[in-house]
Amino acid sequence: MSITVEEKNFGLAMNPLTQAKEMVRSYILRNTKGMSVTLIQLGAAIQSVSLPDGSKKVDDVCLGFDDVAGYVNNKDFYIGGTLGRVAHRVANGEYTVDEKTISLSKNIQDQLHLNGGFIGFDSVIWEVMQKTPEGVVFQHESPHGHEGYPGTLTCKITYRLDINNRLSISFEATTDQSTVVNLSNHAFFNLAGHGAGAKGLAEHTVEIASSEIVETDASEIPTGNLTLVADTVFDLRSPIVLRDRLQEMENNKMKGYDNCYVVNGGQLLRSTVKVAKIVHPPTGRSLEVWTDQPALQFYTANDFISVPGKRGFRYVKNGAFCVGTQKFPDAMNHPTFPSINLEPEETYRHEVLYWFKIEKICRCCYK
Numbered sequence: 001m002s003i004t005v006e007e008k009n010f011g012l013a014m015n016p017l018t019q020a021k022e023m024v025r026s027y028i029l030r031n032t033k034g035m036s037v038t039l040i041q042l043g044a045a046i047q048s049v050s051l052p053d054g055s056k057k058v059d060d061v062c063l064g065f066d067d068v069a070g071y072v073n074n075k076d077f078y079i080g081g082t083l084g085r086v087a088h089r090v091a092n093g094e095y096t097v098d099e100k101t102i103s104l105s106k107n108i109q110d111q112l113h114l115n116g117g118f119i120g121f122d123s124v125i126w127e128v129m130q131k132t133p134e135g136v137v138f139q140h141e142s143p144h145g146h147e148g149y150p151g152t153l154t155c156k157i158t159y160r161l162d163i164n165n166r167l168s169i170s171f172e173a174t175t176d177q178s179t180v181v182n183l184s185n186h187a188f189f190n191l192a193g194h195g196a197g198a199k200g201l202a203e204h205t206v207e208i209a210s211s212e213i214v215e216t217d218a219s220e221i222p223t224g225n226l227t228l229v230a231d232t233v234f235d236l237r238s239p240i241v242l243r244d245r246l247q248e249m250e251n252n253k254m255k256g257y258d259n260c261y262v263v264n265g266g267q268l269l270r271s272t273v274k275v276a277k278i279v280h281p282p283t284g285r286s287l288e289v290w291t292d293q294p295a296l297q298f299y300t301a302n303d304f305i306s307v308p309g310k311r312g313f314r315y316v317k318n319g320a321f322c323v324g325t326q327k328f329p330d331a332m333n334h335p336t337f338p339s340i341n342l343e344p345e346e347t348y349r350h351e352v353l354y355w356f357k358i359e360k361i362c363r364c365c366y367k
Contacts, residue, residue, distance in 0.1 A: 003161055042123075078122050085116050089114050089219075103148050152175065166353055166354070169354075182340040184297065188320040190320045207240075209237065220258070261298055286357045295338075297326060
C-alpha cells in the first residue's frame with residue numbers, strides 16, 4: 001500500500017464538555033516518499049508533518065507539542081488545531097439575525113469572541129469515525145447553545161495523505177437550526193524545520209494570489225471594507241523574501257503579517273485552486289495551498305514569545321507561518337461579505353490541500 005495509517009495512544013486529557021478523562025489517540029499517516037503526518041483527536045489537530053528536503057534529510061516542518069499537557073498549557077496559540085464554530089474574531093461577541101441579537105461568549109478581555117470561545121473546536125476531543133486507507137475521519141457534535149451558538153452542529157473533518165505528498169482536509173457540517181459556521185485549521189509551518197525559528201522563517205519566499213485584504217481596525221475587527229495591496233507591504237502577488245518584508249514591517253512598527261487575503265475572487269468555488277506558494281530555498285522544500293474558499297489568513301506568529309514546543313525547541317515571534325483557508329472573519333456582521341450562514345437543509349463544505357514539493361536547491365543567497 002502507498003499509504004499506511006498507524007494508531008497510537010497520545011495521552012490522557014480532560015474532556016472539557018464532560019469533565020471526564022479520556023485517552024487521546026494519535027494517527028500517523030505515511031507514504032512511500034518519506035512523508036508522514038501525525039494527527040491527534042484533541043482539536044482534530046495536525047501534530048507533525050515530516051518530509052525530506054532536497055538532500056533527503058527528513059525534518060518535521062509543523063509546530064506542535066510532544067504531549068497533551070503542551071496543548072492544554074498553550075491553548076491560547078491554537079497550534080495545529082481546528083478553529084470553530086467561527087474562526088477569528090467576532091465584533092462585540094454578537095450578531096443579529098431577523099432583528100434578534102445572538103450573544104456569544106466573550107473570551108477576549110470580556111469584549112470579543114475569538115475562535116469559537118472558551119471551549120472552541122481546538123479544545124474538544126473529536127470522535128474518530130473511520131480510519132480510511134489514506135487517512136482519518138474525525139467528528140464532533142457541538143450542542144445547541146454552546147458558547148452561545150444556536151443549533152446542534154455536527155461537524156466532520158477528513159484528512160487524507162497521498163503518494164504525491166498532498167495533505168488534504170475536507171470539512172463538512174450540518175445543523176438542525178439556522179446558525180453560522182466558518183471553520184479553519186491553524187497549523188503552523190516552518191519549512192526549514194519546526195524549530196528553525198525566526199532565522200529559518202526569514203529565508204522563505206511567499207506568494208499569495210490576491211490583490212485585496214480585509215481591512216481591520218485597531219482591534220483586528222473587519223471594518224467591512226477591502227483594501228488593495230498594490231504598492232504596500234501586503235502585496236504578495238509576486239514572490240517576496242520574508243526577511244526583507246518583515247524588516248520593512250518592523251521599521252514601520254508592524255509586528256508582521258496577520259491578514260485575511262481575498263482569494264478566488266472572493267467566491268466559494270466548486271473545486272480547489274492554487275492560491276499560495278511558500279518556498280524555503282536552502283532546503284528546497286515548498287508548500288502550495290489549494291482551496292475552494294474565498295479567503296486565506298496569512299499569519300507570521302507575531303504573538304509568540306517563547307512557546308515550549310516539541311523536542312525542547314522554543315517557538316518564537318516570526319518563527320513560523322500559518323496559511324488558514326476560510327471565509328472572511330466576522331462575516332455575520334457584514335452583509336457584503338460571503339455568507340457564513342448555515343440552514344438545516346444545507347451542508348457546509350470546505351476543501352484545502354497542502355501540497356509539499358521539492359524545488360531546486362539554491363544556497364547561494366542564504367549562507
